[in-house]
Amino acid sequence: MKVLICIGHVPDTTSKIRFTDNDTKFDKSDIQYIVGPYEELGLTRLLELKEAKKIKTITAINVGLKETEATLRKALAIGADNAVRVDANPTDALFVAKQIAEVCKKDNYDIVITGKESIDYNGGQVGEMIAEYLGVPSISSTAKLDLDGDKATLVREIDGGKEVIETSIPFVATAQKGFAAEPRIPSMRGIMQARRKKLAVVAAVSQDEKTKTTKHFLPEAKAACKMVDADNVGELVRLLNEEAKVI
Amino acid sequence: MAVLVYTENWDGKFKKATYELLSYANEIAKNTGNETVAITVGNVSDEELKKLGQYGAVKVLVNKEEKFAKFTAQAYSTLLADAAKAQSANFVIFANSYSGRALAPRVSVKLDASLAPGAIQLPTSYEPFVIKKKAYSGKAFVDYELTGDVKVLTLNQNSFKIVEDTKKIVIEEYTTDVADNEFVAKVVDVQKETGKLSVTDAEILVSGGRGLKGPENWGMLEEMAEILGAGICCSRPVSDLDWRPHSEHVGQTGKVVAPNLYIAIGVSGAIQHLAGVNSSKVMVVINNDPEAPFFEAADYGIVGDAFEVVPKLNEALKNFKAS
Numbered sequence: 001m002k003v004l005i006c007i008g009h010v011p012d013t014t015s016k017i018r019f020t021d022n023d024t025k026f027d028k029s030d031i032q033y034i035v036g037p038y039e040e041l042g043l044t045r046l047l048e049l050k051e052a053k054k055i056k057t058i059t060a061i062n063v064g065l066k067e068t069e070a071t072l073r074k075a076l077a078i079g080a081d082n083a084v085r086v087d088a089n090p091t092d093a094l095f096v097a098k099q100i101a102e103v104c105k106k107d108n109y110d111i112v113i114t115g116k117e118s119i120d121y122n123g124g125q126v127g128e129m130i131a132e133y134l135g136v137p138s139i140s141s142t143a144k145l146d147l148d149g150d151k152a153t154l155v156r157e158i159d160g161g162k163e164v165i166e167t168s169i170p171f172v173a174t175a176q177k178g179f180a181a182e183p184r185i186p187s188m189r190g191i192m193q194a195r196r197k198k199l200a201v202v203a204a205v206s207q208d209e210k211t212k213t214t215k216h217f218l219p220e221a222k223a224a225c226k227m228v229d230a231d232n233v234g235e236l237v238r239l240l241n242e243e244a245k246v247i
Numbered sequence: 248m249a250v251l252v253y254t255e256n257w258d259g260k261f262k263k264a265t266y267e268l269l270s271y272a273n274e275i276a277k278n279t280g281n282e283t284v285a286i287t288v289g290n291v292s293d294e295e296l297k298k299l300g301q302y303g304a305v306k307v308l309v310n311k312e313e314k315f316a317k318f319t320a321q322a323y324s325t326l327l328a329d330a331a332k333a334q335s336a337n338f339v340i341f342a343n344s345y346s347g348r349a350l351a352p353r354v355s356v357k358l359d360a361s362l363a364p365g366a367i368q369l370p371t372s373y374e375p376f377v378i379k380k381k382a383y384s385g386k387a388f389v390d391y392e393l394t395g396d397v398k399v400l401t402l403n404q405n406s407f408k409i410v411e412d413t414k415k416i417v418i419e420e421y422t423t424d425v426a427d428n429e430f431v432a433k434v435v436d437v438q439k440e441t442g443k444l445s446v447t448d449a450e451i452l453v454s455g456g457r458g459l460k461g462p463e464n465w466g467m468l469e470e471m472a473e474i475l476g477a478g479i480c481c482s483r484p485v486s487d488l489d490w491r492p493h494s495e496h497v498g499q500t501g502k503v504v505a506p507n508l509y510i511a512i513g514v515s516g517a518i519q520h521l522a523g524v525n526s527s528k529v530m531v532v533i534n535n536d537p538e539a540p541f542f543e544a545a546d547y548g549i550v551g552d553a554f555e556v557v558p559k560l561n562e563a564l565k566n567f568k569a570s
């Protein structure tokens with residue numbers, strides 16, 4: 001069983017967000033990049049399944065410029081067997097999905113895992129788009145994955161509950177909270193081994209751009225918090241009713 | 248030409264969110280000279296389907312076939328994309344819900360369309376077509392231009408008001424050929440949370456953090472939720488510690504919510520928590536630490552011990568509701 005996991009190269013969750021070039025671009029200076037938190041969960045679960053001998057190899061993939069190799073190395077240090085970087089500056093989700101689908105067609109992966117969304121543009125589209133390009137099932141917002149030979153059981157979050165889904169390989173699933181309990185972090189030994197693992201660089205295929213991010217904005221500064229005395233909770237009720245009009 | 252809207256139903260019924268979505272789609276239809284057409288899958292009565300006519304739909308396509316009774320993303324997206332083609336739709340609009348997010352990307356690939364996930368308002372411009380959406384987990388916004396001829400959008404919850412626009416609505420049974428292998432992924436069980444207001448549906452949310460010390464102290468939050476008709480949610484450590492179910496966890500790695508009122512009790516307001524709640528219209532924080540970061544994000548705040556403030560606030564709310 002060969003599995004591909006799509007690794008997002010995203011700003012650390014505590015990053016201060018700034019823009020440059022007249023607010024058309026994200027300012028990468030002073031930003032610490034990490035493996036996306038959902039992809040971390042995805043990779044962790046795959047490692048558990050590999051240890052249980054249900055998966056043979058785990059390949060990490062990213063579509064990005066050379067700078068993203070550090071993030072792929074981190075995925076290798078956590079435990080992925082090898083990595084692929086598609087050499088391109090990704091323009092939009094469709095572009096990324098197309099590149100990954102091309103790699104899948106060539107190398108025949110049985111399962112593709114992505115995070116449920118990237119934490120920068122919060123698109124949440126890549127996994128489903130890959131599935132569509134490949135013509136295979138997609139299971140979104142997956143909170144559990146188990147394998148039994150060629151069969152998989154997944155739990156998907158839905159509005160107001162959960163669904164249990166059975167499918168067979170090949171398929172794409174997007175990982176969310178619950179996919180693994182705690183994300184694994186690289187060990188010293190993992191970091192040493194990662195240096196020797198294979199990181200292949202492949203060329204991108206062409207894909208028309210369908211969307212463009214034309215401008216970035218920071219939220220408008222909000223008014224200061226109105227403080228209410230703890231001994232005067234009635235005042236809060238009045239404000240919520242008369243001023244905020246929410247009760 | 249048409250704006251096609253996927254109006255999901257829950258056991259044959261629509262929700263308020265359905266009408267908000269339809270109103271939004273209808274507004275885009277009016278501004279682009281299109282008709283508004285709805286599509287739904289399942290056993291929905293004619294009476295229920297007709298309600299869609301109050302919010303601008305001139306037609307509703309309904310599929311009641313047994314093979315589509317359970318959601319499966321691959322087959323559903325073929326059904327929807329074929330409907331979009333048959334209706335010559337130049338817009339396909341979904342809710343930014345679990346099912347909308349599962350379908351919209353697949354449908355956009357099938358239609359060779361541009362996709363904007365998570366629109367928060369009407370387009371800022373039609374020529375070029377620009378949608379404003381959140382990015383960096385609510386720490387920023389972006390203008391997103393869609394250049395394709397066909398455009399697929401998902402609309403964030405609670406971001407558009409219902410607008411009535413009564414039309415004479417036609418109900419049409421609809422189906423298309425979908426290959427058997429598109430039904431490979433099968434739902435074998437559905438576990439519904441019963442009797443509780445779901446976190447993403449609630450218009451008011453009462454949220455508890457680690458400051459509440461233990462699961463036994465949630466009674467006063469439940470009481471507040473009861474008085475306000477609110478839902479209950481929590482911070483990540485609270486669900487990690489199993490004080491509350493995981494379905495209640497909100498934030499960057501949990502659910503993203505946008506209620507009209509969010510009341511945070513004993514929650515510090517870490518950036519990852521705020522990422523999931525900062526689209527709330529009004530935020531109230533109750534925390535005994537005046538330095539808690541939540542006070543910078545909130546609209547109203549009380550510095551005080553939750554175990555003293557909340558019971559008093561519940562009394563005041565009860566009196567207000569009774570008056």
Ligand SMILES: Cc1cc2nc3c(=O)[nH]c(=O)nc-3n(C[C@H](O)[C@H](O)[C@H](O)COP(=O)(O)OP(=O)(O)OC[C@H]3O[C@@H](n4cnc5c(N)ncnc54)[C@H](O)[C@@H]3O)c2cc1C
Pocket residue numbers: 013037455456457458459481482483484485496497498499500501512513514515516517518519520523533534535536539551552553554
């Ligand atoms: C990658 C990543 C993702 C994350 N995702 C999420 C997420 O999705 N959601 C999330 O919530 N967190 C998330 N976190 C964790 C986040 O950083 C915080 O640790 C967490 O939100 C803190 O939860 P808390 O506010 O309940 O607890 P604490 O930070 O422990 O805060 C408790 C608060 O209660 C107050 N308090 C204590 N006693 C009382 C009292 N008697 N009365 C009133 N107030 C009192 C304290 O002053 C304090 O402010 C994430 C972290 C990382 C690194």
